[in-house]
Amino acid sequence: MLTVMMGCASAHALEDLNGLYQLAVNHNADYRAALANTEAEREELTKAKALFYPKVNLGLMRGRGVTDRTTQTNIGSLNSNLNYELENYSFSVKQPLFNKETMAIYGGAKSYVSAQESLLEQENAKLILKLVSVYLETLYGQERVRLQQSKVDAVSQQLRQAEQRYQRGSGTVVEVSEAQANLDVAKAEQIQAENDLLSNQQSLQILTGVSQPLSAELVVDGLNRFTGAEYPIERWLDLARQNHPELAAATLEVDVARKDIEKKQAGHYPTLDLVGVRSYSQNDSNNTLGSRFDTTTIALQMNVPLFAGGYVSANVRQSANRLTASEETMTAKSREIEFNVRKYYQSLQAQQQSISAYQQAVQSATVALDGTQKGFLAGFKTNHEVLDAQQKLFSTRLLLTKAYYSLISDWVNLQFSSGLLSLEALNRVSQVFVSKK
Template sequence: MIHKKIKIFSILLSLLLASTQPHAADSLLSLYQAALNYDAQYKGTVADTQADREEINKARALFFPKAQLGGSYGRGDTDRVSQTLFGPREDTLKYDTKNLALTVRQPLFNKETLATYRSAKAYVKGKEAILQNETSTLITRIASAYFELLYAEEKTTVLQNKVSALGQQLGQASKRFEHGEGTLTEISEAQASLDVAHAELLEAKNSAEAYKLALSNMTGLQVEVLAKLNTEKMATIKENFGQLDDWLKTAIENSPEILSAKYALEVAQQEVEKKQAGHLPTLDLVGVRSYSENDSNNTLGSQFDTTTVALQFNVPIFAGGFVNASVRQSVSRVAAAREELNQKTRDANTNIQKYYQHLQSELLSMQAYTQAVKSSEIALDGTSKSFNSGFRTNIDVLNAQQRLYENKLKLSKSYYVLVNDIVNIKHIAGVLNEAQLQNINQFFLTN
């Protein structure tokens, strides 16, 4: 009994210790790996791609022999009238009918089959490009929610400090008023600022919960602690990020959307080949092995066991203009697919330039806000000392605090916008994958 109690106590102690262990920080990489097995949008695309891959097997099957076995068994009842020297004679014949045939057909030449196979290969490559794009999109969705959550948490911390500071300022203003040194205006200003800060704090907390829920919906994990941004690493971005022309070239070669449009153009071109094949002959090798008994009234009482091998060809002569109309229709769709490719290429170029220029701008903003935070801290310290000496008012201190908090939030926001621009550029360029995500992880404190 004592041993049993000791065992139960040990289990409870282990559970208690486990519950008190700090939760390991979730990184972008760990959340992405979890989402691969949970996110419904991504898994749906994976399933669709697996289904689309079978198009190649379906098209390849057209080149192989087709074997068909057919047969019938029945009962015949025939009334027969035959002419004799003595006049017409009527007979009733009852008999069994049997038919069995094995047919094997091997296509030898069919231009439409060849075009169908090439079209299927291009179609599947296009779907693979779409899957690659969806994989990259999954990273951008996780990254966006991740950065927004980190910013909301930092905003919550800043606003909590702001509420605390404003509460102290309100207390000081009240005491000064009680001693006849302050004014009701100072108290009102401090109270109004505090009320606004409480509202902003509540909004930031709600925003953080919303982004936690978004990440949970994508990963299936209960997100609690995120790896924080390593701001010291941010200074290395400009040197290691590369030039605009390099990213434009990479996008042309690797963008999943451009690749998908290229393969769609190839599918459209093969469709023209398929339709033009309607003017061409087809050639098949056909072998038949058949057995029949009482196959017709003329073969009653006879059995036939036959083997035939033949070359069978079909030459289209006239289809009422259907083939020509189909070819013209397919040619127009090639033109449409080519314009779609042009549009995707231009969009990629535009978006690469947009995010690259925005990244350069954010680098300057980050430097400016870093300096602004330092200046605001110095200004707040000087204003506070002047207030204590009676040279500044409480409103001056509140304004100085407000500027500091605003600059801190702007700096924080610029960090996340900067990293998000990196993610978006790599996404558009078609190189955003798990390996790239590991590189992006260097900007976060994962330990």
């Protein structure tokens, strides 16, 4: 039920919406998948860092060998059979000193992981937006069912009055049929409202795991905090450019594309490594039978690419085109965000005007219905006029109720489009709902 009252919401109502958020975080599969994917992508930075560390290898080999050897001598061929043990142990350390590709990979990984973090932030904002949307739709659905029931009751009463007038001879069968038709339509509308409410409750259950009806009512006087007037439209656009996670991610993806060009250009650069090897071998080949080698080496190793058939240049051109694509994607995302900010800002202003108009319309329709009903009882008004007045009043009440919830929805969408939707905004929405007594 809608109530007109002042004051903050009760602790129970605050726990209701915020509690639903906590349930959604733990229950919603899409968000949990986003968390897991982001955790997986964070490892890209660890993998990139690993390229700067030494590579250490230990090689061990031990076995037996059999060799049939034929040796040419002055007296002819001499055949011998050798059966021996062989061993080979090596320990090597390779420390990269200069590798331009590695540096580019690391820079790209940092930007990539930051982009994934921004996208996770956006997923959290999407979860809050979806939760508030389903929450408002469910509460509106409950209010719609209540209003439809009130309409059914009012039309049923009018039908009884029309039947009584007909029985007394002062009414007509047309009046009874008219009232019955309006009652049938009202019942059909109530069935549709109940079905829509069930769908909304199912959506809420999928999102949070909660299946019971919501026990909250709207504090209408608290809606004055959802005006959007705290900033002019240009300030909202600036906030969106500075804070929107998807725009931040798109900007970082451009940086990733730039680093990819550096990575591909690195194919033209030399690499320099410090290499140390400690090895021991015995009888490891036919040429070293009966010999042992214990060797320690340390050296600088440089590799200079000279020609790769145009492969590196093709990679660079390919990455340059991908950079252009990333820049265009960022531009498209920026335009989309600006469009949404303007749309919801303008819609928010329009909703405020609509609410004022609907409130006045409800007052006028209430007075009109009261006068029409009195005129009907006095014989000055027809049954059709009463039914028409009832229809206008309930339709206007429903439109006013929808406007209340649409105002909150537009404000939340404005916060989302500006990159500001967070738990603070969720708390602000919570404060205009109180638990039902």
